Amino acid sequence: MEPLTELALSMKVTEKCDVCGFGIVALEILVGRYPQEVLLCLESEEFGQHFLDFLDKRLAPPKGIAAEVLMLVLRLILKCIHKNPLCRPTMNLCPKSCSHSLCLAFNMSTLHNLVHN
Amino acid sequence: MQTWKGGEDANHTYFNSKAMLCYEFNAEANHDLCPKCIYAYVPSVILIKRPPYEEPLDWPTRKRVALGSAMGLSYLHDHCDPKIIHRDVKAANILLDEEFEAVVGDFGLAKLMDYKDTVKIQKNLGLLIMFDYIQLLPQGMGTFLMEKLPACVCVVLFIMIL
Numbered sequence: 001m002e003p004l005t006e007l008a009l010s011m012k013v014t015e016k017c018d019v020c021g022f023g024i025v026a027l028e029i030l031v032g033r034y035p036q037e038v039l040l041c042l043e044s045e046e047f048g049q050h051f052l053d054f055l056d057k058r059l060a061p062p063k064g065i066a067a068e069v070l071m072l073v074l075r076l077i078l079k080c081i082h083k084n085p086l087c088r089p090t091m092n093l094c095p096k097s098c099s100h101s102l103c104l105a106f107n108m109s110t111l112h113n114l115v116h117n
Numbered sequence: 118m119q120t121w122k123g124g125e126d127a128n129h130t131y132f133n134s135k136a137m138l139c140y141e142f143n144a145e146a147n148h149d150l151c152p153k154c155i156y157a158y159v160p161s162v163i164l165i166k167r168p169p170y171e172e173p174l175d176w177p178t179r180k181r182v183a184l185g186s187a188m189g190l191s192y193l194h195d196h197c198d199p200k201i202i203h204r205d206v207k208a209a210n211i212l213l214d215e216e217f218e219a220v221v222g223d224f225g226l227a228k229l230m231d232y233k234d235t236v237k238i239q240k241n242l243g244l245l246i247m248f249d250y251i252q253l254l255p256q257g258m259g260t261f262l263m264e265k266l267p268a269c270v271c272v273v274l275f276i277m278i279l
Binding site for chain 2: 014015017018019020021022024025026028029030032034056058059062066070073090091092
């Protein structure tokens, strides 16, 4: 799943490796450290875990608009780190998506909902 | 996270300055008028790691960091000509200034692509690292820096010299 590993295996250079790297950096921003546990859950397709468990515990959980933006960003991040590079969005899309918020109840934020919505 | 700060001394000569390689996205730049590469240096640039005893960044600040990183990469992919693929996007290469504006740094593995090329086959990663690094070192850098300093307004490219 690491961008450089992906490069070494596929021998192809596209901007999708940067999209994956960005996704992991953004996930690290949310989790507050390298997001090892989240990546392992995704890789083994254990989607039952509540994402709240992974958020940076040093901060209070976001509320209101911040929570909605967070959910949108998180859904985008999961697309960025998709196993298949062709399924990842372009970087042109990321800033636009981050700037708008959609309504998604924070307490419904299991990884399953985020991955499949 | 890392931050960088600039010194206030404006009289440093080229040989006394430190510089850092990164692209900074500028939403107000007119891309058609921007030179493809503009170089600048900041006297006494210091990269420091954020001390652990500092308060963790709040959610709005983190959003700004993520958004800034995304805009920087979007700029490289969609506005630079030729297109630039960074290939080493990680937290250590996202630099923050004192206002926590994000800057994409360390282009040691970056690859330039013609827009017609969507894919390039890489043959030897080790050699690519070396050649890419050599490619990115601008020719006549010192002279270029001195001549172009006044023009560094729209898009800023800093060069890290170790």
